[in-house]
């Protein structure tokens with residue numbers, strides 16, 4: 001696609017949308033219509049600008065340094081904010097938080113100001129930020145006795161034991177892995193010294209890594225845990241962890257915290273000039289929601305995963321534990337740009353709880369999950385020391401994240417798209433022949449994925 005063509009396309013798209021009003025979440029529409037609501041009442045909303053506006057569409061097509069891209073996105077968002085707020089001519093400007101990763105702004109505004117924003121032609125969607133997001137809840141152990149082995153069955157199943165003897169140098173060295181979860185226990189013997197950066201997005205804003213839930217520690221153990229008491233628990237034990245604590249002790253979070261955490265892993269030191277963005281991110285969390293009336297571009301989470309991919313960051317998401325019914329995959333796993341992971345057991349059966357595809361957006365349809373990995377009775381790090389068994393797609397996802405860290409180390413010249421394709425195409429087909437709504441392409445197989 002040449003530049004002229006892209007510019008023409010962007011122009012057509014922007015003129016088409018020039019007079020359209022933003023899509024507004026129904027909960028916000030109710031607020032606007034309700035006569036008894038105080039017009040000075042303050043609320044938090046998310047403004048999403050047109051993806052085709054300015055240079056955004058082109059930037060995804062042109063191969064560039066991630067840092068340059070981030071700078072341009074930051075400039076684009078500032079421009080959009082100026083346009084929107086100049087048009088409004090508010091007496092007092094609302095409080096804003098620029099979210100360059102999703103080409104949007106978090107705004108704390110009055111109902112009156114929201115009424116004006118609802119008329120703006122520069123905004124495609126206004127989203128309510130009150131929707132809760134949860135860690136994909138664990139299921140307790142199904143069997144009591146873990147297999148007595150040097151490797152957990154999960155590691156053995158995806159080929160880690162074989163790879164360790166064939167390619168002992170592949171441990172994820174120098175690969176930057178992000179984990180957005182409930183935090184991490186930094187004193188656990190399997191995880192000590194592995195944390196490169198930690199950021200607390202929960203109110204307390206602690207500087208020292210911690211985990212008051214335990215979910216994040218277990219997930220981190222599967223990604224990067226070193227052997228503990230003779231047992232190997234982590235796929236990529238030499239990878240560097242960037243831990244965003246965005247879930248509280250009860251395992252819940254909010255969209256705005258998560259969007260900030262997603263932006264943080266894209267530029268952990270807050271300086272676009274240094275390319276310290278992570279290379280792969282584990283996300284064992286999900287938001288239920290009806291997205292049958294929207295398209296991925298209108299969902300902030302999908303914009304975030306799309307932004308990640310443009311910056312060379314691979315988004316790995318738990319499919320969710322809402323199976324066995326069809327079409328139970330939530331957001332962001334349902335985004336076309338997210339790699340959604342289903343859970344299998346030690347016999348390569350799909351877990352009953354593993355969320356199923358297919359995905360139905362307003363127009364876009366897709367078979368999901370993308371791949372599967374072990375997620376039933378997974379032994380990994382326990383908060384406070386030792387090991388414990390947990391089940392869930394939350395436990396399957398970090399197997400894929402760790403596998404991706406090894407691929408990133410083994411194929412430094414490959415693009416993110418090529419690496420994702422490599423993992424998907426080498427998966428062991430299970431269930432119905434070919435891609436299906438339970439296993440996706442199948443259970444990942446590192447031995448095949450690492451073949452030249």
Ligand SMILES: [Ca+2]
Nearest residue numbers: 271272274276
């Ligand atoms: Ca940076």
Ligand SMILES: [Ca+2]
Nearest residue numbers: 430432433434
């Ligand atoms: Ca299949």
